[in-house]
Amino acid sequence: MTMVEALNLALHQEMTKDDSIIVLGQDVGPDGGVFRVTDGLFGDFGGERVVDTPLAESAIIGMSVGMAAYGLKPVCEIQFSGFAYQSFHQLENHAARMRWRTQGRLTCPMVMRAPYGGGVRALEHHSESREAYWAHTPGLKMVIPSGPRNARALLISAMRDPDPVIFYESKALYRAFREEVPEAEETIEIGVSRVVRPGEDLTIIAYGAMLRYALEAAAELEKENIAAEVIDLLTISPLDDTLMVESLRKTGRGVIVHEAPRSFGVGAEVVSRLMEGAFYYLEAPIQRVAGYDVVIPYFSREKAYLPDVKRIMEAARATMVV
Amino acid sequence: MTMVEALNLALHQEMTKDDSIIVLGQDVGPDGGVFRVTDGLFGDFGGERVVDTPLAESAIIGMSVGMAAYGLKPVCEIQFSGFAYQSFHQLENHAARMRWRTQGRLTCPMVMRAPYGGGVRALEHHSESREAYWAHTPGLKMVIPSGPRNARALLISAMRDPDPVIFYESKALYRAFREEVPEAEETIEIGVSRVVRPGEDLTIIAYGAMLRYALEAAAELEKENIAAEVIDLLTISPLDDTLMVESLRKTGRGVIVHEAPRSFGVGAEVVSRLMEGAFYYLEAPIQRVAGYDVVIPYFSREKAYLPDVKRIMEAARATMVV
């Protein structure tokens, strides 16, 4: 199934099990969400649990905080991650702090789902990747799946997490490819990354829509007799230090890939963790392949903005030079 | 004079010169701002130019965007940086993009001033440092002075900058010490950092309230025969790569200090730039001395949260071990 279908399956299965889950957001009801991720839920669970909201992002997050404090599990949708900033204060001031502030009496087990990233010829504000904002915010967790199967598993885990989880879904992946997704439940522990291709010579770290490019680059590099290990971060925060440090201690060379702007992005933290954990094993500077430090251009130029297989390969080769 | 007085002087002098400057914010009028940075401006320039606003941060930034598009130069105050998130979307969606979106027809020469940081026994939300949010946002500039004299000079430069500048002012520094500030105009180019103490053995990079601690640590380290070079970033974005890379190429050892949470913070970007520019000169991993990845605790515990001279010295010594 596609990633859209896999996410829908996760919601459907978990809502069936747990009547404290409320899905809310703009157009999540009869319309099924602008990307159809909530398709059919309104029919199956009714308007009390699948709640169309007024056009107000701060309200979507703020109401979720209230519902969560009460004991429900809101799974809210922000229509595009570029419109989550209207609710930044609700996330930073409250979602991230409710457990902390009340010393555990009230908690905030909510999931904020939001489509992110470029590549679907969308209008302005519909193609941003700014996961670093949330990753830098103590009290939040930040998760990004890279395909249908792990999307389903991660979303289930996010819905069961006792704390607030920001869940970014790559629009470019929504219908890009299909994967078999078992009917039976799967979860992926939040905070755990995965080696999706083992290798000895160099480590490519990626997530979300960039993972496919990393894998393609690894396949190409193989032809040049370079064995690249590929890590799928899956969770951006908390970062799985152990896995990536281990890999770099082995390979000594690394590339981190994301489509978000390069500076002050997730790549910087990955580099720092690797510097801290694997400095004496590094053979070359870790390369960052990222979006440029500009606003992602309107869609006719976005291809040149987004990282691609070539850029990853160039960076990989650069780490191999020395 | 104190930093509060120096900032006030900058505003006063520049408003006298340039009638397109409008100061706006909560309580900036007769009250002179909760920290008195705008003291006396209302009396001297009147309510048309020193504008008390309703309690609405999105409106403060959004009106500034409109004023700037019209051709004025709004210098707005967000009462505490912890309340800037209510206006995050106005900054990210519009202030940062107006020049870009209109291909230069409309611009956004505005300054957002906001007190940041801990150390003054304040209530929740009054002690945060989240400069990384703005630094990660293409189209914005991010500036943090470390004392009265450079605060005055940087604020003048910020007010003359053709693009939006986020200007964080350390509350802990507002009245911490006095410095002579010449009546005659001084500016500091935005994007330029400074070596404030030269040294050969190691580089300590800091900014804002942390600079003093860096200097104190350097003085202490001198007693141990370690010559620390201290760099005051002054501008967080765009980072002055050249200066810091040069320093690290010389010293081979570095510490970056900030009070913001460690992960995905400014330190991560500094580490990455140094990895990229000075990898082959590095003798030891660059150390990050930062706030912990928790919400800054209520004030009885904030001292333990904030970096101090001891932590900087420990980190410095750690870089010297090898």
Place this chain on the structure above:
Amino acid sequence: MPRIQISIPNTVDYLSILDESGEVDSSLEPEISEEQYLNLYKAMLLGRRFDERMLDLQRQGRIGTFPPVKGQEAAQIGSVFQLKPSDWFVPSFRETSAEIVRGRSLESVLLYYNGYNEGTKLEPNQNDMPLAIPVSTQVIHATGIGFAAKYRKTDEVVMCYFGDGATSEGDFHEGLNCAAVYQTPVIFVCQNNQWAISIPLRQQTRSETIAQKALAYGMPGIQVDGNDVLAVYVAAQEAVQRARSGGGPTLIECVTYRVMMHTTADDPKRYRKDDEVEIWRKKDPISRFEKYLHNKKVLTSSLQKDLEAEVLEKIQTAVGNAEEQMKKLGDPLDMFSHLYQVLPSHIQLQKQELKRRLEVEEGG
């Protein structure tokens, strides 16, 4: 120590002049010159035909996603016609018809929906904001521009557009509240087209009208038949006069309807009944205005034909021009332009990297 009903100084009117059958209440009819009538009509017609053409282009894959205007021409044209060039126009994202009146070229619209940043380029001296996609954010800009115009002691006014959904956002509230506090010369034009994507008005707000939301700000509000170009014209005229003479802001609710899909990516069959759309099709703003102009003898069948031809010709030329232009545009290095007045050095390096990559690719 009483319990009494508070009387609220501002009242909220409803205004309709030209009904859907083309009948007019002559006591309310505005004074409009024949030329102006024709200008209004031409602008509405151009808006309509361009919208239809864009839908074709989109279906053919020649432009990307766009939000059709169809059915809202009276609300847009009746109001924007009250502006002088020196006034400020602050659109949302569905004001293509009004933007064209303000001088935006059809070419620029086509570039925009083909993903070229050049499509939001504004001309020197054009006192317009570019379109704003994040809903309601532009409402506050209008207040700020109005503040600036007042500070500079001009008589400029600002006209700001948004939808019914937009009224739920905090920014709507902050923008109107501040405009009232500072008495800035802003006319807030809500195109209440009954839907915000799939959300009908009654799920957007429990308030009976949007116009009455003005009372929360101590501001005059008026609800008009938004498919009646005369009513919109009159309400906007009153509001502009008030604003220009220092009387502060006004909220105008134009009751209209989104006859088409939200954007071309949307499928309204999922959430609304065709019957509803049919009812509103009969209230079409253009055909009732045509009847009226025919009755007034301002429009004749032959003139109407000529105007149709003129409009189609203009659109045809623009489509050709835009497609020519696009062949020449698209240098990806332009993504580094206009972000800052002076590009910071680390981004210059990124630009050089991209340049090198592009050269390699061309070479390879």
Place this chain on the structure above:
Amino acid sequence: MPRIQISIPNTVDYLSILDESGEVDSSLEPEISEEQYLNLYKAMLLGRRFDERMLDLQRQGRIGTFPPVKGQEAAQIGSVFQLKPSDWFVPSFRETSAEIVRGRSLESVLLYYNGYNEGTKLEPNQNDMPLAIPVSTQVIHATGIGFAAKYRKTDEVVMCYFGDGATSEGDFHEGLNCAAVYQTPVIFVCQNNQWAISIPLRQQTRSETIAQKALAYGMPGIQVDGNDVLAVYVAAQEAVQRARSGGGPTLIECVTYRVMMHTTADDPKRYRKDDEVEIWRKKDPISRFEKYLHNKKVLTSSLQKDLEAEVLEKIQTAVGNAEEQMKKLGDPLDMFSHLYQVLPSHIQLQKQELKRRLEVEEGG
């Protein structure tokens, strides 16, 4: 095709029962038991005396900055008394008097203003939100809690507090709009104390009353004399009954006054005249209630003295307790508690680092 005034279904009342001289409009007097009268009075008195004591403590450097309640006791106590323990209470930051009624210990307040996170600890089963410092953000939480209470088919209601300044924030708007759309059982209590730090009401909004802002949401609104505990009591009772019986939310504006500084860090002399304060001192909510209770023979001089003593005793004990507790608190490692249910491993390392540093410091 008319021009007509729109009639708005909801009306906005003003209510006052007990005036500043202690006179009562007996036709409006609520039925309250003698015990309840005394409870109301005791709660107001405790709020007042504790506030005064905190000011002393602050001036002596024994607690940090805090926002005094003085003058707003009737608005807080009259309303919060309508809640059952199972109902939800959503405060802003100036509701200390009401929080105490809800069961917050004086000790906890003192810990809070001394910078201990333990000061916002909530007890198990306490259906209260902790205080919210970012203005107006809590308004939306109340709507969400109300939604949840309705979803769970309980009869719980939610009472949410905020100031006049808070009504300018977007969150106020979004919270009330959504509450009306979903008809959640929420009572929005605005303590209009005329000032938001240095900003007077007329610079906060041009709306004549705050109550009329309810009309923007199709919600009933009422303005009451906020220094009249009976009026507040009645208005809150009506609103709670409406909410509990499925009638949806209400906005109550309590017209009161911030007699003291905004917080102890503020100097009101910079922006307001003493005359104004003097006028409001005469409208004090407690002394007028005392007169009323004396007239009703519910209160006698000796009882009043006893109550005063009881209250002061309680405060004295709490101050002692809190100061004892604080000696034992303050382990900085606690900053790592309760951020997540399970602390991520990289933060555990940070905790260990701090632990080690603290041990070194203790050792050294």
